[in-house]
Amino acid sequence: xxxxxxxxxxxxxxxxxxxxxxxxxxxxxxxxxxxxxxxxxxxxxxxxxxxxxxxxxxxxxxxxxxxxxxxxxxxxxxxxxxxxxxxxxxxxxxxxxxxxxxxxxxxxxx
Amino acid sequence: xxxxxxxxxxxxxxxxxxxxxxxxxxxxxxxxxxxxxxxxxxxxxxxxxxxxxxxxxxxxxxxxxxxxxxxxxxxxxxxxxxxxxxxxxxxxxxxxxxxxxxxxxxxxxxx
Numbered sequence: 001x002x003x004x005x006x007x008x009x010x011x012x013x014x015x016x017x018x019x020x021x022x023x024x025x026x027x028x029x030x031x032x033x034x035x036x037x038x039x040x041x042x043x044x045x046x047x048x049x050x051x052x053x054x055x056x057x058x059x060x061x062x063x064x065x066x067x068x069x070x071x072x073x074x075x076x077x078x079x080x081x082x083x084x085x086x087x088x089x090x091x092x093x094x095x096x097x098x099x100x101x102x103x104x105x106x107x108x109x110x
Numbered sequence: 111x112x113x114x115x116x117x118x119x120x121x122x123x124x125x126x127x128x129x130x131x132x133x134x135x136x137x138x139x140x141x142x143x144x145x146x147x148x149x150x151x152x153x154x155x156x157x158x159x160x161x162x163x164x165x166x167x168x169x170x171x172x173x174x175x176x177x178x179x180x181x182x183x184x185x186x187x188x189x190x191x192x193x194x195x196x197x198x199x200x201x202x203x204x205x206x207x208x209x210x211x212x213x214x215x216x217x218x219x220x221x
Contacts, residue, residue: 004152033209040214041214042214043211044211048207056206056208092209099155101154104151
């Protein structure tokens with residue numbers, strides 16, 4: 001049974017560009033959350049999707065947006081990239097029994 | 111915001127040593143979770159503690175939830191290089207499903 005799958009694993013973008021990250025949740029999970037993790041720090045909550053709608057949002061600007069599809073997969077979009085957006089982006093899927101994290105997408109903005 | 115402060119921030123020890131990592135807050139939690147994250151991977155759940163004073167053991171790892179449910183500790187006995195990683199405590203924000211993570215403790219165990 002596949003866990004959470006994220007793509008791509010690594011990405012290099014130029015400041016000002018836009019990026020889309022993708023996440024396929026674990027089978028049986030209907031909720032997807034996205035986190036940003038700076039090097040050596042704990043993950044910070046970006047937002048959560050359930051039933052194709054954004055259910056909760058953390059303290060991130062509107063440049064960060066997302067989407068959830070009918071098959072529960074999700075995308076994270078970041079516009080007008082800044083150098084400070086360089087981080088590991090983690091997707092976590094969940095149901096009432098708990099969370100499973102993907103291995104993340106390492107985004108580098110140059 | 112229910113902050114979780116972890117200490118120490120970094121820990122570098124030799125194989126066979128014992129260590130304790132702390133997770134503290136001024137807030138009361140219904141439960142706390144502990145995760146380990148290895149380089150290039152996402153966090154993996156180790157344990158969830160629910161009851162004040164609860165002690166849970168996972169092989170050489172011992173987890174304790176404070177009596178007042180405001181803090182937790184993780185003790186590792188006879189650390190091994192395979193224990194190397196980032197240890198994170200987390201709680202579910204009240205009345206929501208989002209996880210709030212602590213600041214993390216980076217552990218390096220040398221052979």
